Amino acid sequence: MREVAVIGAGCTTFGEKWDTSFRNLFVEAGALALEDAGVSGEQIDAMYVGNMSAGRFIEQEHIGALIADYAGLASHHVPATRVEAACASGGLSFRQAVIAVASGLEDIVVAAGVEKMTDVGTGASVDALAGAADREWEGFAGATFPGLYAMIAQDYMHRYPLTREQLGLVAVKNHYNGARNPIAQFQQEISLDTVLKSSLVADPLRLFDCSPITDGAAAVVVAPLERAREFTDAPVRVLASAQASDTITLHDRRDISTLDATVAAGRRAFRMAGLSTSDIDMVEVHDCFTIAEICAIEDLGFCRKGEAGRFTEEGITALNGDLPVNTSGGLKACGHPVGATGIKQVYEITKQLRGEAGRRQISGAEIGMTHNVGGTGATVAVHILGV
Amino acid sequence: MSVARFWRKIPQRYNLIGTRCTSCGRYFFPPRSFCPDCRRAGKIVDHKFAGNGKIITFTVIRTASEQFEQLTPYVFAIIELDEGPRTSGQIVCAPEEARIGMRVKPVFRRIGADGESGVIYYGTKYAPAE
Ligand SMILES: [Zn+2]
Numbered sequence: 001m002r003e004v005a006v007i008g009a010g011c012t013t014f015g016e017k018w019d020t021s022f023r024n025l026f027v028e029a030g031a032l033a034l035e036d037a038g039v040s041g042e043q044i045d046a047m048y049v050g051n052m053s054a055g056r057f058i059e060q061e062h063i064g065a066l067i068a069d070y071a072g073l074a075s076h077h078v079p080a081t082r083v084e085a086a087c088a089s090g091g092l093s094f095r096q097a098v099i100a101v102a103s104g105l106e107d108i109v110v111a112a113g114v115e116k117m118t119d120v121g122t123g124a125s126v127d128a129l130a131g132a133a134d135r136e137w138e139g140f141a142g143a144t145f146p147g148l149y150a151m152i153a154q155d156y157m158h159r160y161p162l163t164r165e166q167l168g169l170v171a172v173k174n175h176y177n178g179a180r181n182p183i184a185q186f187q188q189e190i191s192l193d194t195v196l197k198s199s200l201v202a203d204p205l206r207l208f209d210c211s212p213i214t215d216g217a218a219a220v221v222v223a224p225l226e227r228a229r230e231f232t233d234a235p236v237r238v239l240a241s242a243q244a245s246d247t248i249t250l251h252d253r254r255d256i257s258t259l260d261a262t263v264a265a266g267r268r269a270f271r272m273a274g275l276s277t278s279d280i281d282m283v284e285v286h287d288c289f290t291i292a293e294i295c296a297i298e299d300l301g302f303c304r305k306g307e308a309g310r311f312t313e314e315g316i317t318a319l320n321g322d323l324p325v326n327t328s329g330g331l332k333a334c335g336h337p338v339g340a341t342g343i344k345q346v347y348e349i350t351k352q353l354r355g356e357a358g359r360r361q362i363s364g365a366e367i368g369m370t371h372n373v374g375g376t377g378a379t380v381a382v383h384i385l386g387v
Numbered sequence: 388m389s390v391a392r393f394w395r396k397i398p399q400r401y402n403l404i405g406t407r408c409t410s411c412g413r414y415f416f417p418p419r420s421f422c423p424d425c426r427r428a429g430k431i432v433d434h435k436f437a438g439n440g441k442i443i444t445f446t447v448i449r450t451a452s453e454q455f456e457q458l459t460p461y462v463f464a465i466i467e468l469d470e471g472p473r474t475s476g477q478i479v480c481a482p483e484e485a486r487i488g489m490r491v492k493p494v495f496r497r498i499g500a501d502g503e504s505g506v507i508y509y510g511t512k513y514a515p516a517e
Contacts, residue, residue, distance in 0.1 A: 127452040136396070137417040141476050141498065141510070142448065142455045147463050150446035158444070158487050202463075203447040203482070249417075251465040251473040256444055 003225035004101045005235035006385065008037020009347040014216035014335030015185040022058050022116035023070045029217035029340075030071050030112060037221040038231050041073055045106040047080040050093030050113035051339035056128035058119050067112065086132035087288060089113060090218070090342025091243075091372030091381030097222050098241045098383075107224060113343035114217035125213050129338070132375040134249040146210055146289065148250050148376045150202035153291035156257035157204065160306035162294065164204060166313050168195035170290040171208050171332055173318055178329025180319075180360040183344075185214055185335030209290040214335035218343035220350065234354045239275065239367070240384040242268035250376045259377035262299035269369070269382040270301075277301045280384075281365045282324040282352060284345035286373035287331050296371055297325060300382070319360060327352060327360045342372035342381060353387045393508050400510035403493060405472070407434040414470040438493030438511060440468040447482040454499045466491060466513055479514040492516040 010032025012025055020028075026049065034041065049067050054060045068080035083093040090113030097111035117125050130139045133148055156162060172192050178184035190208065198207035221231075228235035244264035247253055254260055270276060283300070287293035294308040302323055303311050311317060317325035328334045328348040331341060349368035351357045367386040373379070398404040405416030408429040413422060416436050422429030445464035448455070455461070462478040462485045478485055479494055491513035498510040 123453040123456075126450075127454070130452060138475050142451065142458070142461065142463055143475055144448055144451055144455075146450070147446050147448045150448075151444040151463070151465060154446055154487070155444035199449075200447070201450050203449075205446075249475065251443075251475050256465065 001102045002104055004098050004222055004238040005225045005228040006220050006238065006346065006350050007223045007228050007231045007235055008033045008039065008221040009219070009350045010036055011183050011218040011344055011347045012216050013183045014214050014337060016118050016213070017215040018118065020215065022054065022060065022114065023066065025116060025215060025217040026067050026112055026114040026219070027070050029114070029219040030067070030110060033110065033219035033221050039108055039221055041071065042076055043108050044073065044078055044110055045108050046100055047071070047078055047110045047112065048083055048093040048096045049080070050083050050089030050091070050342055052084060052086050052089050052115060053128045053131065053338070054116070056120070056131070057115065057117050057125065085379040086374035087286070087336070087338045088342060088372045088374030088379040088381050089339040090344070091370065091383070092342070092379070094220065094343060094346050094383065095241045095243055095381055098238050101222050101224055107227060109222050110219055111222060111343060112217065112219040113340035115337035115339040116215050117213045117337060118215050122213065138249055144202060146205055147202040149289040149291055150205045151250065152257050152295065152376065153204055156291060156294070159257065162309035164196065165192060166309035167209065167290045167294065168192050169312050170287065170293045171195045173312065174287060174326050174330040174332040177319060177327050177360055178333025180358065181329050181334055182358070184329040184333055185212060186329070186333045205289055205291070211288045211331035211336035214337040216335060216337035216340045216344070218340045218347050220343060220346050234387070236350050236353050236385050236387055238383065239386045240269040240273035240382070242266070242272060242382045244268065244380050246378050248375065248378045253377070257295060258305065259295055259299050259373065259380065261377050261380040262296060262371065262373065265380040265382040266300040269384050273384045275367065275384060279367050280323065280369050281367050282327055282349070282362050283369040283371065284326055284328060284330070284348050285371040286341070287326060288336060288373070290332070292373065293325065293330065300369070300371060319362070324362050327357065327362060342370070345370035345372060346383065346385070349385050353385060390506060393506065401495065403436040403438045403511060405434050405436050406431050414472050416468060416472045416474050436468055436470060438468065438513070439516065440466045440491055442478065442485065442487055442489045442491060443467050443473060444487060445478065445485045447485070464513070477512045479512050484515065490516040
């Protein structure tokens, strides 16, 4: 198996981009990534694109061919493949690109992620997102996606010491980071009071516990490590790529508030990289809801079950803490264009490791981790990157 | 939801017909046709569940998709049936009444509708049994 490196990364700004179409989003992200890598279109051997639900959001399937075409590569007949795992589509797209290069089958591969969510109304997008859970036995019974995570929060708070204030501090911290990220959907800091006084969506989760509806795209270029220096002076090595699955329904899980797929993918990643939690300088975790960040920190092994609330309150996960979590602002403040999120996480860690993260730069960053969840934890992708 | 898709699941939704693996004795609701423990060695038969159980966790849903909007706020929970398996469903009670560990029993109710002139479909909800 060959070692793999990220040689370029690009990302659109995230937000409600009324004036930008699905195809313009990924063309913009792809062009930024190729320019950053110094790679020309005809050098691309293959493309992967993470996308959850273009069928529901813009009534378009066959996304692989569409992106190759609008990237101007139709006449090159570049193999282009859509990857879908709900909100983990981006993480799996990156993993497929890494596997393709590691195997020796391809050399220069683009991993992209894109979601255009605002062309349908809120009700329709909420319903499309509910397809990330079990439509038959959760959705048809009346479950919403926030409702499922709310049940995780309720179970967690019943069993472990987590206060409503500590949960809110996750959102406050991620908005602080988002305010320092030029691509973030929300670039203003918020107070704890703002979170606690926002409207209830599904008890105990309030509006400011939830990630927003977002349009956006991100892309990275990967290559064999031995060829990376042809393109860049600052290749970012892929030290581990891991993936795990679990039951599609929340009710069938061994434990409601432990994401066993996160535990499994995290362990596999650490084993593959030969590293432990103390080696990680910062981590992008999947905070689709504040409770999801609490669970992720614990399930990846950064602290014991029940400790993440205190961990957050003490500032350990803050930009200047011992383990900065979601320096990009996370899904909460940077935004969550579902299929693009997993790639945006890799983009953020790449920027950090190259020392290009501006006002949110972690000094001396050498090793970073990404954690991308599909549904309520039925798919998890974890990657470790380093310089 | 298409008529065929709803009609196909009427035994399960109306009468709580799940399955049981006779090889290991494990119960499945929602039903499975393949036992994760015994795999191909498992023999699966239908089983009618009583529908009695307790709340494992719950929430009060205040923002729902169009299909369920008229019901908000409603209590939604994970229920552990007495036979062992867990399932998800609405609890017919006031939001402040629900609590973890509460005993529930099944009730037959209208679950939702596809738009104003669409199919109205029924199924099992759960009500406090204490
Ligand atoms: Zn069995």
